[in-house]
Amino acid sequence: AQRVTQPEKLLSVFKGAPVELKCNYSYSGSPELFWYVQYSRQRLQLLLRHISRESIKGFTADLNKGETSFHLKKPFAQEEDSAMYYCALRAGTYKYIFGTGTRLKVLA
Amino acid sequence: DAGITQSPRHKVTETGTPVTLRCHQTENHRYMYWYRQDPGHGLRLIHYSYGVKDTDKGEVSDGYSVSRSKTEDFLLTLESATSSQTSVYFCAISESNRGGYEQYFGPGTRLTVT
Secondary structure (H helix, E strand, O other), X not given: OOEEEOOOOEEEEEOOOOEEEOXXXXXXXXXXXXXXXXXXXXXXXXXXXXXXXXXXXXXXXXXXXXXXXXXXXXXXXXXXXOEEEEEEXXXXXXXXXXXXXXXXXXXX | OOOEEEEOOEEEEOOOOOEXXXXXXXXXXXXXXXXXXXXXXXEXXXXXXXXXXXXEEOOOOOOEEEEEEEOOEEEEEXXXXXXXXXXXXXXXXXXXXXXXXXXXXXXXXEEEEO
């Protein structure tokens, strides 16, 4: 089965604390994984993808094929990081599968 | 924003009425998608298109139809709206970039069916 699981609906952290948003996937092929961010009532924006191995806004994510995970991390959370985060899997030419999302709240 | 717009941005309609949402893109992307976003469900694919007049169903296609007569426009129609179709609808395109494919989203349409 092709599936993306984000186990946490809500994650609250204090400003300056480390953040880890969990994402696990199930896919028999070679996965292509993404993180998207959605600020309040705005469109989803691509945050990063595993192929690029980049750091955007201080966030990083490493693909762990052994654990089938693609967790999103940031060492020091900022209030402006508060948003909805979606993990997504590209499973074929046209098909993208999204997780149910995790709402991150960064408390002052 | 990859040149993606959606119209209308907000709509309130009554149960049983037909509704058409429009997605317009200006950059000649081949692949286009319609998703709905609901709390607890994330984004779910309704329909997608891989070219003019080439469309296929997603995981939640019941009650929806689509058309793509031009590259730039992808229309989503609710033939007879129901309250369960109250949702935020996002259009997306997919393009090849930096060795892979990336999706970019429109601003969304908030639909309320009363």
